[in-house]
Amino acid sequence: MRRTLATTAIVLLPLLITPTAASAAQEPDERQQAFASAAERYQVPESVLLGVSYLQSRWDAHAGQPSNDAGFGPMHLTDAASFTGSNHHGEGEEDPRGDETRPLAVPKVAPVTQEIPASLRTLEKAAELTGESREALRADPAANIRGGAALLADYQKSLGAPLSQDPGQWYGAVAKYSGATEADAAKFFAEEVYATIQEGAERVTDDGQKVSLKPVPGVGKIVKWLEGLGLLHPRRDGVECPPTISCEWIPAAYAELPGDDYGHYDLSDRPRNQKIDYIIIHDMEGYWAPSVALNQDPTWPGSWHYSIRSKDGHIAQQIKTKDVGWQAGNWYVNAKSIGLEHEGFLAEGSTWYTEAMYRTSAKLVRYLAFRHGVPLDRAHILGHDNVPGTLPTTVRQMHEDPGPFWDWERYFELLGAPLHGFGGPNTASVMIKPDFAVNKPYFYGCDRKNPSAACPPLPASTVWLRTEPRADAPLVKDIGKHPTGESLYSVYDHSARATTGQRYAVADRQGEWTAIWYLGQKAWFHNPQSQPTAVPSLGLVVTPKPGLTTVPVYGRAYPEQEAYPAGIPYQAVTPLQYTFAAGQKYTLAGPAATEYYRAVTFDPASHTVVRGKTKYYEIQFGHRVMFVKADDVRVSIS
Template sequence: MSAHADDPNDRQQAFAQAAEQYKVPESVLLGVSYLESRWDAHAGMPSNDAGFGPMHLTDAAAFTGGNHHAEGEEDARGDESRPLAVPTQTAQTQEIPASLRTMEKAAELTGESHETLRTDPAANIRGGAALLADYQKALGAPLSDDPGQWYGAVAKYSGATEESAAKFFADEVYDTIKQGVTRKTDDGQQVSLRPVPGVERIIRWLEDLGLLHPRTDGVECPPTISCEWIPSGYAQLPDDDYGHYDLGNRPVSQKIDYIVIHDMEGYFKPSIDLNKDPNYGASWQYSVRSTDGHIAQHIKAKDVAWQAGNWYINSKSIGIEHEGFLAEGSTWYTEAMYRASAKLVRYLAFRNAIPLDRAHIIGHDNVPGTLPTTVRGMHEDPGPFWDWAHYFELMGAPFHPFGGPNSGSVMIKPDFATNKPYFYGCDRKNPSKDCPPTSASTVWLRTEPRADAPLIKDIGKHPTGGSLYSVYDHSARATTGQRFAVAGRQGDWTAIWYLGQKSWFYNPASNPTAIPSMGLVVTPKPGLATIPVYGRAYPEQEAYPANIPYQPVTPLQYTFSAGEKYTLAGAAPAEYFRAVTFTPEEHTVVKGKTKYYEIQFGHRVMFVKADDVQVSWS
């Protein structure tokens, strides 16, 4: 019996029937599916090398690929005093791991075709149940009604080769079973897992899986997640070159203010191999695996990775890469990945006193260009399908309204499950093709308060043209958690100040896409018609010692005019980390007296000088 989205009870029924057919406790089947997909079907989203359906059955036909740092024009280091070419090296073809081939076994066990397992949620659920039962039998464990007896099979379902990763996945499943959960899926299905408060975990079955115990050489991770140490490559190269990060002494030398969220645009193992190669011109501190949330740390927090394309941000941030693809969104951004990553970010934020907000926990797509010439080439990941609201809920820092309906500032917060704006470009083989309707965390911004009005323009991203509806173009989008000053209201529409423009988005009271968010805003001081905005907060020339070249403070191409307001994220110290040598003895942090503020100027954060603005409450 196939499940159909027009009957809200079918998904629940499909779990019950599959559980009965394969003698798997329904709570176990629901718990595993929730950790993989939150019960979503992702209709039309997966390609033949992603995970499919509520059980995230994997069918990776080609386990190849590199990393998003090898695409586009962005210099991952983002420092013109030591510019790097865009990396061109890609990982070699790898053997496809079992964790990315589970659909083959599910097809064998159920007799269903790959196409049916991909597109029919009920068949997909049966495939997952068949896999769990097969894993249980292989362990010699009973097909018991007791969920605790299935701990080993659940751990096996993670696909992890490391015992700590398999245990993390299983523990998260059993925590979900214990607490229970109810959710409406991306295709309107109401699914519930009733709490089983007395559920036990027969952990001894985990020992029979014979999994690995990876290196944990002083990893900087919370103890509740699976984390191993796989060091990034660091070596002296010919012609006074070196790669591919910089030794530092943070937070003694300078405070860490940001955590940057990336997606790999590739697979876990090949991306890690690139990070291990000092010849590759990009690096990052952590990698997170999609299937089970396993984390590899490559660079200590004290050192500076070449990851965000902006040297000021790099020198004050930690970069976390997530296995997956921007355009395939939730098929790769699994619940297991979200949970592990959220625990890591919360841990790092508390250790480094980083605010848990969207001005400091930022996407790569929120990092500004350093100069007018670099704005256009900056990267777009993790993209519109990253669920920022859920991510912050998992961190224990959910987005709440603050203020009344007419507050002077708003926070973007559409309902992720039902917000499915139009995009094209998800199919790289046919980039002009429309994307299937997909849950997203963004809203489109228009020049007037009507649905057919043009998108607002980003002169940095598109100097001579308009913004695009492409999934790879953020130019006219505001994203969940970002705060903006209100520029007007008209009926169901709200306007915000964005890149020097009054920008309208649909925000009906019956289904709001933003919440009140009063706070501090900045506007040009009286008498100033316009003020500059910057992509980095560098010191004034007088702050530089004689042996360190002055780094010019160059405004970006945008205009911040009198009468406009932008939300204030906080002070940004005037600093420049001079690091152009392999050995750290000559590495220096130049600290200036100029005061900067970080503001939400557009999709990307930017900076203004404190002397140019006045601060008020709005």
């Protein structure tokens, strides 16, 4: 989901982004030394300090920018009081249900702001313990690490546990660092930290710092310290989650409302009546507790199956997967998908997501994908920003989360389905796959106080697409998103972007530049051999059948009129404003079920799945997936 900028930003075209002065001045081992020094100063085992930091940030500094729940630096010290943001569930134009036969009104009243919990204000406590300024704790990685070490030592003392060099004695303090109020969530966080300590880790951070955690085989865990935290044991009520992660049941409201209305999801019987084909990744554009509360309000237009907290990865299941959430803005996709909302913001007051949340989200998605037979690829594990509009009139309204700073490559590694190339250097299809750590394209729009200002150089999963093979060429246009204007470099505009894991057919190559077919046009991106941003990806493609000049594309795979029984109104199969011409190719994700789920009443007795005979294919057409009729295209391998 997204939050639309109130101010139209000025389009800029920078050709070079230079590192910040702070990161440029750092020595290669400065981060490692900062961990060692802080561990010694506050009598915390270095392995514990490194392990906790890895679960929060993977040791990255993120140029001093806040995470999705206002956490800063390698230790993810939270300062939500200074970055309250907003909740966008009522701010976008998108109808989350996405079915014009039962449109939902967007509410005008913003949700009530809740009190900020202590877990989102740890930077204040770190400042008190260390004497460091809040500005230093946000921007200086070494100060931030000292703040995290001081917090761990303070937590250890509060438990009456010793300041021991035995990592196992710190289990309770590590669990408390998660900020969780639920016992399972705190335990999951601690278990992941100790698994990291036992296995070890090594990587180069986003600002070029080489950091390593040497394995500690057979590290002990004094689990009894967890008991002293007095944590809750929430309802599980048959949650559909793997047993290794922390989940609770906080049911979304389903209620009959005045005037034959109801809210705010639809009862169904999936997968008996419809197969689940997609899992949709969202961000909340808000904090966890208020967003969870919205899902409990039947008058609120919009709902989703799972809510995932940032700092510790705790999950609330709110709708059973058999039922249909109003979450993706496209009723066809909603009826065949499960929606996951992740705490945080696409960009406003946020530029990165925590490792703890990536891990639990990936474990949940892998569990759901295996359970429902959803392929672990980017054509079926979709961002909300990959879901198409249903009609030409709804294309502009579709949301754009989780945004360019979501690390799709890392996410698929955690899913156990790493993104790999397939084929030789001249293969006629490619998968977008820039190196996330070093790929730092220009964006503006990250600062709500100055929306036209450039974002800091930050890792991203996306590449810009241009009309010609040169760095100063204009961005390609999206006639659906901007019918009369240019694509923007805004962090909220994906009109001219391709993202990690997406597969496209190659249209041309010139030197260090590769062109793909994108929204009916050639789109060029920089793809140097020394630092490639795409890899070969041999697979099936579609092209117009001989004799057809152009082929229409659709935002949903609805049945033909003859398939509708009496009493169920025909849903017109309306092409979107895009077409593609003879000679163009688009990668094929597979067949799409020709279905319409009729569900517009509180009583599910009348709910019906209409199935047709028209065959559709799902293709990667632009940044979003779309559909074509099988009779219009020819399938080949490329």
